[in-house]
Amino acid sequence: MILADPKNHEEWIKARKAGIGGSEAASILGMNKYKTNVTLWKEKKGLVKPEDVSEKPAVRYGKEAEAYIRKLFQLDYPEYEVSYNEFRMYASEKYPFIFATLDGELTDKETGTRGILEIKTAAIQNSLQWNNWQDDEIPENYYIQILHQLAATGWDFVILRAYIRYYRNSRLFACVKDYKVNRNEVSQEIDFLITAEERFWKSLEGDDEPAQILPKI
Secondary structure, eight states, X not given: OEEEOOXXXXXXXXXXXXXXXXXXXXXXXXXXXXXXXXXXXXXXXXXXXXOOOTTSHHHHHHHHHHHHHHHHHHHHOTTEEEEOOTTOEEEOSSSTTBEEOOSEEXXXXXXXXXXXXXXXXXXXXXXXGGGGGOTTOOOHHHHHHHHHHHHHHOOSEEEEEEEEEEEETTEEEEEEEEEEEXXXXXXXXXXXXXXXXXXXXXXXXXXXOOOOOOOOO
């Protein structure tokens, strides 16, 4: 179901306070090294102000590159119909506080199944960072985000497209990695995340600050 269809960024910011967004899901599980579950809880309660990261170079690059990456995806995969609604928020009918704003909406032209396009950009600074982008693995915080999106939409699959930049001998290179996750293969993980998010949301409604979950180093 569609929870809301804001007309602009300001309306979207206001609407997202009514639930949990995909980028917040990893914090709830203690899998976000930049924000703990307690910090997120305090932000949701209005006790602290969220950091504005919109002007950070990596965030700006990702935002401006997104439209081009989406168009390239459409050219690479003509079997999908690709649409985009910048501020639309999809929510679970059973759990309306679980919602997602998508980088793209996919429809398989042959089967009619619905899917999600998630776009990520990354800049690799050292060899260790490549470990986060193994051929068959998605970084944990992004994996949790796409599980959340599947929970919110009820759709059948997600394709995560990562555009990765790196330097070699002072020269800039880039590569693209695509990862597909089918809903029927991760149903247990989705159920686990829903349970954790439901518990977190009840703690907000009951003013019961959760115990802090420390992310792995």
